[in-house]
Amino acid sequence: MFDDLRDLYQEVILDHGRKPRNFRRLENADRSARGDNPMCGDRMGLFLKLTPDGHIADAAFQGRGCAISMASASLMTETVKGKTAAEAEELGTRFRGLAMTGTCPDCGTGLADEMERLQPLSGVHEYPSRVKCATLAWHTLNAALEGTPGEERMASSE
Amino acid sequence: MDGPILSAGFDVARIRQDFPILSQTVRGKPLVFLDSGASAQKPRQMIEAMVRCMETAYANVHRGAYHLSEQATEAYEAARAAVARFLNAADPREIIFTGSSTMAINLVAHSYGRGVLRPGQAVVVSEMEHHANLVPWQMLRDDTGIELRFCRVTDAGELDLEDLAAKLADGKVGLVAVTHMSNVLGTVTPAQRITAMAHAAGAKVLLDGSQAAVHRQVDVQAIGADFYAFTGHKLYGPTGIGVLWARLEHQERMPPFMGGGDMISLVTQERSEWAPPPAKFEAGTPPIIEAVGLHAAIDYVTAIGMPALEAHERQLVDHAMRRLSDIEGLTLLGRAQDRGGVFAFALDNAHPHDLSTLLDRAGIAVRAGRHCAEPLHARFGLEAGTCRASFGLYTTEQEVDYLADALTKAREFFT
Structure with a gap:
């Protein structure tokens, strides 16, 4: 009945959805943000530790939501660790394109391995009502990076 | 299948x-x-009725002294009479057409809530309300200081009538606004009993019938409530039309909700006088085609x-x-x-x-x-x-x- 849904719910998504990585609160985070999807009730808090030269030393999140949103946040925290803020934002831009269109024209140039890791979520583009589930974490990341220490920024994927 | x-x-x-x-x-x-x-x-019958109205009998209502406008006015008022029969209302003038149930409840919250209820009084809603019958009362509370009380829902998903009695006990409640059927739990609430309890405590009753009017025969006189709201699009009718049934005695006391054409009897630069109910609450061009559609939808379900x-x-x-x-x-x-x-x-x-x-x-x-x-x-x-x-x-x-x-x-x- 649901075989064709394996494109959307690949094993890696189900796995990250059930057991999200970096699912914790970071004490003394340098940046944090809250992401809300008011339509469906998905909600997450994102925490970043930064190095003095602006690299993301650690990324973690807490929250609740569907398998897609949890898996996306989990994969994102794994992917952005060690990246500069500018690289993380570039990944976010490419990922939103991937989620909306299923393709990533720029993915051959730089950050290719990182985008490869996010590829399992590309199936979401066939489900317009679910794209926001996949992009919430990345909107939240942008909000966190734009913030200042001690400030909790708000993001919404509406 | x-x-x-x-x-x-x-x-x-x-x-x-x-x-x-x-x-x-x-x-x-x-x-x-x-x-x-x-x-x-x-249903096709409803769709065709709306198309027929637009193709053969459409003009603005209550305005033109010409054949088409008279026809449209007649169709619009016939829809009001059909709704009155559907709810077993005593008088078609008790039927106010709005844009939705949400707008009907907002009308009561603004007009009855701000015009008739007084600070120091309370409104009771239940824990199982749709936001349409919750947020307008929160706004009323925040604007006026009228207290908002929540009647509990039991674990089985029923209205806790003992808690309702407790919430009514101090006699401060001016209005009980609860659903007649939960859009989540499916629970049909004992409207008649709720109304009797509220009236005994000096409170009026608004029932949100958005779901109930589709699933149950509603008799507003038997229930005895004061206000009843439902919407066309859930009853196999069009979007853009809702109904507020309100007793005439309440309509008389309530100030208008929105100002505009059709709701006045006299306008000068200095002041206006309000049209009698229900026109007082139907400012502007009403949902004419939608009223015709709702009429057809009511005919459809009552024929079954x-x-x-x-x-x-x-x-x-x-x-x-x-x-x-x-x-x-x-x-x-x-x-x-x-x-x-x-x-x-x-x-x-x-x-x-x-x-x-x-x-x-x-x-x-x-x-x-x-x-x-x-x-x-x-x-x-x-x-x-x-x-x-x-x-x-x-x-x-x-x-x-x-x-x-x-x-x-x-x-x-x-x-």
């Missing part, structure tokens, strides 16, 4: 032929539309007969209770004694949004989320929401079976 089962005196197969949209396929599968509680599908419709639904509800209760890992929200065809549920291993995406693949349309009833989901500890299957008069037992089978397979999928 094969041919629908025929309930006694109720030919679902024939009824389904009246709804053009139901013959669609979704992703190659027959459409199983189980979201009528959000908005119902439309509300008792036949209720009997069909009772069978479906019993069947759904049996089938859904058998599914491992499925939590059903609400087990009220008196309930209509609305079932909210959660699977233990799937988020409602993932589940609804799966069901969509099987051609099944259900709603996922909190169904505009966030406090109720919090009350039952289901902040992530639920999926909701809601039935219409075209729903079949086979569709319920198909849903139950799909839920069992969905649980396997996520295991």
Whole structure:
């Protein structure tokens, strides 16, 4: 009945959805943000530790939501660790394109391995009502990076 | 799916032929539309009535002294009379056309809430209200200092009448505004008893009948309430039209909600005088074509007969209770004694949004989320929401079976 849904719910998504990585609160985070999807009730808090030269030393999140949103946040925290803020934002831009269109024209140039890791979520583009589930974490990341220490920024994927 | 089962005196197969949209396929599968509680599908008879109005008898109402306008006015007022009969109202003037149930309730919150209720008084809502019958009262509270009280809902999903009595006890309650049927739990509330309790405590009663008017024969005189709201689009009619039934004595005391044309009897630069009820509450060009559509929808359901419709639904509800209760890992929200065809549920291993995406693949349309009833989901500890299957008069037992089978397979999928 649901075989064709394996494109959307690949094993890696189900796995990250059930057991999200970096699912914790970071004490003394340098940046944090809250992401809300008011339509469906998905909600997450994102925490970043930064190095003095602006690299993301650690990324973690807490929250609740569907398998897609949890898996996306989990994969994102794994992917952005060690990246500069500018690289993380570039990944976010490419990922939103991937989620909306299923393709990533720029993915051959730089950050290719990182985008490869996010590829399992590309199936979401066939489900317009679910794209926001996949992009919430990345909107939240942008909000966190734009913030200042001690400030909790708000993001919404509406 | 094969041919629908025929309930006694109720030919679902024939009824389904009246709804053009139901013959669609979704992703190659027959459409199983189980979201009528959000908005119902439309019968051909209703669609044609609206088209006929626009093609042959359309003009603005209450204005032109010419043939077409007189025809349109007659059709619009005939719709009002049809709604009055549908609710067994004593007088068609008790029927106010609005844009939706939401607008009808906002009308009462603004006009009765700010014009008649006084600071120091309280409004009682329940924990199972749709946001449409909650947020307007929160706004009233924040604007005026009128207190807002919440009547509890029992674990079975019924209104806790002992708690209602407690909330009414100090005599400060000016209005009890509760649902006549929960859009999440399916619970049909004891409207007559609630009204008797409220009146004994000196409070008026507004019933949100958005769901109930579709599933039950409503008799506002027997219930004895003061205000009753429902909407056209859930009753197989068009969007853009809602109804507020309000006793004339209340309409007389209430200031207008919106100002504009048609709601005045005299306007000078200095002041205006209000038209008599219900025109006082129908500012501007009303939903004329929609009123004609609602009239046709009411004719459609009354021709089938509300008792036949209720009997069909009772069978479906019993069947759904049996089938859904058998599914491992499925939590059903609400087990009220008196309930209509609305079932909210959660699977233990799937988020409602993932589940609804799966069901969509099987051609099944259900709603996922909190169904505009966030406090109720919090009350039952289901902040992530639920999926909701809601039935219409075209729903079949086979569709319920198909849903139950799909839920069992969905649980396997996520295991």
